[in-house]
Amino acid sequence: MTSLVTGGNGFIGHQLVRALLERGEDVVVFDAQDRADLLDPLGERVTFVQGDLAELSDVCTVVEHHRPQTIFHLGALISLAAEMAPQRAFRVNLGGTFNLLEAAKLFDVETLVYASTVAVYGAGVESPVADDAPQFPASVYGASKVASERWAEQHHRLYGTNVRGIRLPTVTGPTRQAVGAGAFGTLIFKEAAFGRPYAIPVTPDTPVAIMYIPDAVRALISLSEISNDRLTRRFYNVAGIAPTVGDMVSAVRQVIPEAELSYRLDEKIQVIVESWPILSQTGAEHDWGWHDGFTLDELVRDFVETARRSCS
Template sequence: MQLTGKRILVIGGAGFIGSHVVEELLATDVASVVIYDNFARGKKSNIEHLLADPRCSIFAAGGDIRDVDVLDAAVRESDAVIHLAAMWLLHCKDFPRTAFNVNIEGTFNVLEACVRNNIERLVYSSSASVYGDASQVPMTEEHPFNNRNFYGATKIAGEAMCRAYHDRYNLSYVGLRYMNVYGPHQDQTAAYTGVIPIMLNKIDANEAPVINGDGSQAYDFVSAKDVARCNVLALQSEAVDEFYNVGTGVQTSIGELCDLILELKQSDITVTYKPYSADDARRMVQNRIGCPEKAARDLGFRFSDGLREGLLDLIAWREANKGQY
């Protein structure tokens, strides 16, 4: 899809990843970018600097994907849609009914609106959670769905609905399976935040970071800026009815991650190791590293930010925004 002169709707555009996607789109020659967000997780502070661009606006009538009529009006005015709105993993665990309403029914509403309004292109945000724990590393897109949590189940449902809408209505879509995303604009203090903000908060409070287990569990950490760039590449690509890992392919253990953060923060705090609870041990994903080759081949995406560079960027953003995140 050519972006010149196009109107792009970014659902969840004030959120952690969404705000970076909006910024990446505004670096192209799109005609306009409209942010559709209910601000349950998104923040106006994430997008204030972007709204200075006359091509960027917030959809004034509302921004919840459960509001069918409002969503339909927003999609009607657009050429393409990037759908990032979702409840996060641990939030889904505690509130499964709301997770269904937002992640599954809400995604159905987006798909329905895209077909009804003849949208040229949809990029759907899925997750590596669909894979569950790795039976092989790195995980290719052919890895079986071993997911056992509510969040991953909602993303599997979203993927299945995308495929069904393509088969029934020829909807042009591509789906992206994000690995462990980190970076500026991620909520640093919420109960449902990620491992990197939790470690940084502990160190900034001069407290020992806590590692569950022995720290050998390993993941693929990818910067939000790289994820945003992949969204734009996916929008521009000719790929249809395909899903892609969005990651680095680099394996980093939680122990290695903590050591690197302590080094970058110039801290000599000693790490605390805590045994898993029985529930954590049962549901904990121990390894999740994505193979990046399909995305490189079809979308032209390869990561730019190494973990050290990405963490330095995040730490600098935290320093510049103390008390505001």
């Protein structure tokens, strides 16, 4: 069994690649950036193909040559990168999805799994947000993801392309680059793990929807395995956990009592974070048996242990 992972050298993609290898699969990583430092240690069952999602010929060539049964489509310009380069984001995020759908149709790919995001909903929706809530994204990134979702549904309708996807909340993990407004959701754990002080830019009562990286990987693989007749829709919300920032600090202090965490409000970040809704995942629970994974306490313990181990 061969899986192709677009964006396989990114934060979530790399952990997905490792999980697929552990399951005995062969994996092809398609990514714009060459990260031999990440892939070389993973052995011979990983093949790296450098290419551009925005180029139909690059996408068709990799799919035709490797004939994957499953494609996990994670490659994208995310969040701020999309906001800073909207034309490129259109070509990579929407164009890349279009190209993969075409390649999947041409070369009989069995399943195409798409990583979408909570950012499709935008501000002002009431939490918890249902799968079919109206989508009015407030960013280029969110708009490119909504457009990709809707295009994928048309491909499924017209050609029967077996595409499905999940909308993830902010994903956290020790290897995440902490950039953007959601960085604090990683830095609270990471800075405490390494004994560094950290001033949190939002108030303690702010709720934050986050998912630990192993759960995000589990959700992608789990959705890839569900038979079509169990799916009542193509795109599903997965919720993660929704602690307040104060809950996160308390959980860190259970593990690291001396953690130097304080608050220094940044109003711009506060406004952005308050606009992120909490997702309802009743569709995923009902249709494909999705269930919660790491609790907040388990997340903190695993995060701290993994971060410290990777640096020792």
